[in-house]
Amino acid sequence: MKPRAILHASQLVTLAGPKRPRVGAELSALGIIEDGGMLVRDGVIVATGSSDQIARDLPNDIEVIEAHGRVVLPGFVDAHAHPVFGGTRVDEFEMRARGATYEEIAASGGGIRSTVRKTRAASEAELLAQAQKRVQWFLRSGTTTMEAKSGYGLSLEEELKILRVIRQLNETSALEFVPTFLGAHAIPEEFADAPEQYVTLVIDEMLPTVAEQGLAEYCDIFCERGYFDLADSEKILKAAQSHGLRLRMHVDQLTNSGGAFLAARIGAATADHLEQTNEAEIAALAEAGVQPVLLPASVYALGKTRYPKARAMIDAGLAVVLGTDFNPGSSPTPSIPMVLSLACTQMKMTPAEGITASTINAAYSLNRGERIGSLEAGKAGNFTVFDCADYREIAYWFGTPLVHSVYVEGECVCSAR
């Protein structure tokens, strides 16, 4: 592979900084190099600097990417996504447009369970084909690493099927996937009258098998009224820890379940959603160093107006992360640029805070902050070129296809033009 140099980027947004998640004012420090350049060799960043500096020492066989008038960012890292599922939930989307709530639809047999039925009915090859199509949407939005949760199988075999699809995605796509086991996403219909038996199944059969087969790095749980309560959540998460899995949690999406305190006490890597989380709980997350993963696209798509308190979290010193929550029910968007628009217009985060939250902070939340999430010597050459001169335009021109091209380990994997 030839070495590659980016030259003349109007802004090379490096995110260079301390080797840990960024908090407070650090969230606004993007390390921007104007008229910036970068050298990538063997998939790894060798140097960043002014175009003059980079152009001075170019090897002979270099391939130059001319970025005049364009912004270059690290590839986005999507820290919360459910990309493997059967079918769509466009029927429920229309029902919500007609006035039904997410909770009403779930109570009538729709919601997560309807996707579970379609996912179980699909073969592994069908699930892979559907997911591969959606993965292209992520790449075309500038995402190069994403978390991928199971959770639409809800039986040992079906959860393993989804996790194998995620492993195949990782092997066949330019995108990097971080697999998360989410067997505790909902109580499956066949256990509706005996939810405790399902908890036992997750702990006694699913977790040991998933861990043994090395199919997941993280374990997640939907801690919510009608799904998994605090006691069951703690049991499942402690079992996951005993198998060496790191923890993520769906907390306080629809109601305040007290899950934030549990996330803090148990040492979860992230607490996700947090729409109903209060100040005391924010303080507990800060104290414990739990990263909040904010998912404004699901608030928007459900037609709700209560977004997580991003400003209070930043003020409290939390290392905020943004993700799409891509899923067929509550957040059918693969687009981090769309999430950045929502973060700025609805949660009053600044564009800079949004960029940090969806790159370096997201990378740390997935235990990959040492390798990706910023453009610094020694890191992977994962970056996206945008057709705009100012990084703030990515959030500003919402719904607009600004991605020019996407690179993973120095190779162009997507060119929109």
Add this chain to the structure above:
Amino acid sequence: MKPRAILHASQLVTLAGPKRPRVGAELSALGIIEDGGMLVRDGVIVATGSSDQIARDLPNDIEVIEAHGRVVLPGFVDAHAHPVFGGTRVDEFEMRARGATYEEIAASGGGIRSTVRKTRAASEAELLAQAQKRVQWFLRSGTTTMEAKSGYGLSLEEELKILRVIRQLNETSALEFVPTFLGAHAIPEEFADAPEQYVTLVIDEMLPTVAEQGLAEYCDIFCERGYFDLADSEKILKAAQSHGLRLRMHVDQLTNSGGAFLAARIGAATADHLEQTNEAEIAALAEAGVQPVLLPASVYALGKTRYPKARAMIDAGLAVVLGTDFNPGSSPTPSIPMVLSLACTQMKMTPAEGITASTINAAYSLNRGERIGSLEAGKAGNFTVFDCADYREIAYWFGTPLVHSVYVEGECVCSAR
């Protein structure tokens, strides 16, 4: 030009129906043909029907567009847009993210006036080049006809400059532009102490010249506290009528100005925004046959939560229209698919109502309902192919680039893949 046939569209969404704007339940009648086909010759639709019907009588020299698994829709018609302006307002976007309101920014010299300064400073060629880049965004979102307002010049010469740019866009781009004179967009800084003199300038100099040069089909006005009051609005609009211009009005965006009653009384084609409009005013618009143009993207982008009462308007029998309101301040999106998402999730319109509002109803609001806005024999061959099997997915997968290819008068003008 070879004749073209579309075959095997999973849904050919024709919008066939009465030759007038659609109201009530008609908004949901999309005239969908499954496994649909269409024949286009010399830029005009010759026939629509099942693929079998269309395939039966194909001419020998036909070029076939295979649309298996894809939706085909009439090109979107964007009934409210401000595409010609200098620069961006990304600085104000960041200020709003930091908590400033649109009104505060305007009061401190930002807002429309800041774009006026940048637009005046730009040459006609520069404005054209900037607009041509943005026009590609519209095409790539599936829009084939759009309204284009002046209004960032606010002097005779500067308004003419913008209208000439719109004329050049029309001549150089595949998109069709419908020009609207919006000299009464704001009181320019140099008339801040004598706004009545600016009203006189609009009436005595701008309107006669614009009409004489044939640079506009419509006249619009920003009827709003701090901009143009009811009395001035009526004077300007009546003068525009006397010059043969049809009328559009910005009404009730930030405050209730009583503009809806004026729109009804004066016989405007459209009343746009209507975020603050009440039931009595909705009834007056219905009585007068004024079409409401709803612009949810500007509500969203300003971080507000009071959307126009779309359901009440539909129930009152209004022929609802959707538009982007594309502009650098309050709505920096060119995307009708994004507007459809907002319509469904925030205004509780159904996906079908949204499609009607952004195609055939928008076409009628621009006096082009006889020629575009639906796929029927005799109409222009303007259509978009989407990479999804169900039209509802266009609103559902928000922020996702689903446009596969765009055709104007039977010619492919944009292919995203």
